[in-house]
Structure formats: structure tokens, C-alpha cells
Amino acid sequence: MKCPFCGHTDTQVVETRISEDADFIRRRRQCAACEKRFTTYERPDVSFPAVVKKDGRRIEFERAKLRASMNLALRKRPVSTEQIDGAIERIEEKLLGLGLREIPSHRIGELVMRELKKLDKVAYVRFASVYRSFEDIDEFKTLVDEVRR
Template sequence: MRCPFCDHTDTQVVETRASDDGESIRRRRRCPNCDKRFTTYERIELSMPAVVKKNGSRVEFDRRKLRASIQLALRKRPVGAEQVDAAVHRIEERLLSLGLREVDSEKVGELVMRELKKLDKIGYVRFASVYRSFEDVDEFAEAIEEVSSRKARREE
């Protein structure tokens, strides 16, 4: 592991711990060259399916982009970072469980909407308005009715 401070190629592991969720390893490292310390995280890297966009182009799945779009929908809403991380994790697990090499962006969007519906109704409507490209107030009303109807309450 290279030192981020002096670019020395050999660093020493001082301490190793599993993260609280058990999904990653946290390592404290020390550079023998400049004597600075830094932290690295080690996670399993799984092969996520490529995302096929509406125009037919294919892009690599990007966890940061997924998280950013969920956070944007939940901006100024009372939803914690841990809940967002858990939702992103569930979406990733679902995509992996499909066992596909490619997945349509619509499928990813539907998974995001399902998670947002559980987390925050306002965030769900915000995301749906952009994802479904609402053209008028009636489409907003339908989305609001969807999350406030008795049927939606029974699904939770």
C-alpha cells in the first residue's frame, strides 16, 4: 500500500479491526519513511451488472451515483445516513441476486423507488417526479395517492 503523504511503496499495518457491520476491514497503517499514519478500508468487490440506459448505452454500475440520487431525493428530510447506506446495500444485493450481466436503468429506478417508499414518502414523490418525468399536476397527485392510499399502507 502506497503512503498518501510521501508515496513510499511499503507501509506497515499497525492495527486491524472488522467494521461494526462486518462488511469491511479497517486497517491503521504507518509509513516507515515519513512516520505518518493513515487508515484504509478493505471490502469485498463483487461484479455488479452493467446498467443499460434508455438510449441503449451501457455504463458501469456506480454505487456513489446511486447513493447520491437517493440523498438528493431525501435532501432536508429526517432520514439518517445509516438508513441510506442500508437502502443502497439492499439495492446492490437485489441486483446481484438477479444474476444478470446487464440490467436496465428502469429496473434500478424501480428498486430505488421501492426503497424510498419505505424510507420517506416525500423522498419517494421527489424521486418519482424526476424518474417518471411528470408532465402535469395530475401525475403528482397520482404519486401522492399511491403513497397515501390504504393499499400502500398494507404493502408496508
């Protein structure tokens, strides 16, 4: 494994842990050259369904895009990285469990909203207001009222 700090290829595994649900392995590594530590994750390489956008384009599912959109909604909110990782894992498990070759982007958006609603109500409202493209304040008010219930 190449060191992300100095590029040296000689790194040692210092600690190995299996996740609670045994879906991935977390390894702490140390570079032999600069002695800095970093974390790597090992998870099975699986094929996610292609994402079908509103305009009909098909793109590859990207975990980084999912994380970025969730992080944007959760910006400055009291939600830990571990909680976000767990939500992303649940979304990915759901996508794989569906067994589809393609999935409409709106279904992924609904999965994200469901996870955000569990994590943080403010983040849920932030995401939903952009995702659902509200046209007026009444739609926004309806969503807020729904969250309050």
C-alpha cells in the first residue's frame, strides 16, 4: 500500500479490525519511511446498479457522490462520521439487495432522505428542499410540519 503522505510503498499494518456487521475490514497502517499513520478499508468489490438520471442518461453509481450530498445536508450538524458511514452502508446494501441492473436516481434520493430523517431532522429538511425542488413556501412548510409530527 502506497503512503498517501510521502508516496513510499513500504507500509506496515499496525492494527486490523472487522466492522460490527463484518461488511468491511479497517486497517491502521504506518509508513516505514515517514512513520505517519493512515487508515484503509477493505470491502468486497461489487457491482452496483447503473443510475438512470431524469434526462435518461445512465451513469455509474459513485459512493463519493452519495457521501458528498449527505455531507452537504449534514454540514455543521452534530452527526458523527461513523453515523454517516453507517447510513451510506445501509443505502448501498439496499441497492445491492434490490438486484437491479439499473435504478432511477429518484429512488436513491428517497433512500438518502429516509436515512437523513433518522440521523438529523434539519439535514433531512435541507436535502428534501433541494431534492424535491420546492416551488413555493407552502411546500416547504408542509415538509417541516411533517417532520414535526
